[in-house]
Amino acid sequence: MDALRARLSSAYYAGPALGDALRLNQRLSQQGFATTVGYWPDATATPRVIADAYLACIDAVANQQLDSTISVKPMVMAFNADLIGELAERAGQVGIGLHYDSRAIEFADQTLELVLASAGQRASPGCTLPGAWHRSLRDAERLRELGVGVRVVKGMWRDPDHPDLNLREGYLAVIDRLCGSAGPVGVATHDAWLARQAVQRLLDAGTRCELEQLFGLPTRETLRVARHFSVPIRFYLPYGKSWIPYALSKALRRPRVLLWLMRDALFGHWSYVLK
Numbered sequence: 001m002d003a004l005r006a007r008l009s010s011a012y013y014a015g016p017a018l019g020d021a022l023r024l025n026q027r028l029s030q031q032g033f034a035t036t037v038g039y040w041p042d043a044t045a046t047p048r049v050i051a052d053a054y055l056a057c058i059d060a061v062a063n064q065q066l067d068s069t070i071s072v073k074p075m076v077m078a079f080n081a082d083l084i085g086e087l088a089e090r091a092g093q094v095g096i097g098l099h100y101d102s103r104a105i106e107f108a109d110q111t112l113e114l115v116l117a118s119a120g121q122r123a124s125p126g127c128t129l130p131g132a133w134h135r136s137l138r139d140a141e142r143l144r145e146l147g148v149g150v151r152v153v154k155g156m157w158r159d160p161d162h163p164d165l166n167l168r169e170g171y172l173a174v175i176d177r178l179c180g181s182a183g184p185v186g187v188a189t190h191d192a193w194l195a196r197q198a199v200q201r202l203l204d205a206g207t208r209c210e211l212e213q214l215f216g217l218p219t220r221e222t223l224r225v226a227r228h229f230s231v232p233i234r235f236y237l238p239y240g241k242s243w244i245p246y247a248l249s250k251a252l253r254r255p256r257v258l259l260w261l262m263r264d265a266l267f268g269h270w271s272y273v274l275k
């Protein structure tokens with residue numbers, strides 16, 4: 001367990017501090033990758049303290065003047081509209097894109113309200129839609145009409161009313177709803193087959209898209225897909241204290257991730273991206 005923890009610390013997230021994220025951001029940019037920097041706060045901090053940390057992140061990343069956005073977890077600020085509004089305003093002022101990650105389906109309405117509150121404004125934030133939820137079809141149509149940027153994921157939380165929804169089919173159904181959107185679509189998956197299908201459909205519809213990858217998970221096949229279609233690649237860089245317990249719990253729940261981690265520990269798949 002200690003070895004796995006050490007591996008996760010060294011190779012699967014930027015580090016505990018903003019400075020760690022900034023350094024990694026710079027390195028990935030030098031390799032030609034876009035990024036989204038995501039702060040994973042200490043769950044015991046107050047929403048105000050967390051919002052201040054996000055503000056510092058927005059300012060510092062904007063200052064780097066790279067192709068970067070900021071990913072925010074509204075739930076850790078208790079969906080406080082004033083605090084999150086501050087983040088959206090600051091991001092607009094410094095000209096950096098903001099994105100709201102998704103959590104369990106019971107928080108979907110609150111997240112959507114935040115997006116709708118600033119839709120149409122300068123640098124209006126985008127959000128994540130899981131293919132695992134039936135409601136994402138409706139949400140996707142609404143966001144497409146508004147031209148809001150959407151990241152599509154399979155989703156870590158299931159839809160209780162549709163628990164058996166096939167993840168690949170659900171994902172592609174959401175992608176189909178986003179075809180024709182003015183906002184860019186983030187194809188966030190490490191499933192190369194799915195990435196290929198999604199990117200093909202979006203490009204056929206003339207829709208701007210990019211491949212989004214979680215820093216540290218296997219990318220060899222998915223990067224090949226992005227390069228085949230000449231679409232940009234954006235890495236999600238998590239930093240902050242709560243990433244390690246999160247990553248570890250996910251790894252332990254999914255044997256395939258553990259296999260990836262062990263294989264990477266042996267063969268160091270990152271060596272071809274980060275020298």
Ligand SMILES: Cc1cc2nc3c(=O)[nH]c(=O)nc-3n(C[C@H](O)[C@H](O)[C@H](O)COP(=O)(O)OP(=O)(O)OC[C@H]3O[C@@H](n4cnc5c(N)ncnc54)[C@H](O)[C@@H]3O)c2cc1C
Binds near residue numbers: 101103153236
């Ligand atoms: C940038 C980014 C941001 C994210 N943000 C969020 C978020 O805000 N909220 C959230 O809930 N989740 C988020 N996630 C996590 C996401 O929901 C998934 O849990 C996670 O990405 C794993 O799914 P996957 O699509 O990457 O591929 P996986 O399902 O892990 O598949 C990877 C590999 O398994 C194989 N595979 C998968 N399915 C099949 C199949 N049916 N048949 C054969 N082979 C298969 C593929 O060959 C592939 O190589 C994010 C993920 C990314 C990449």
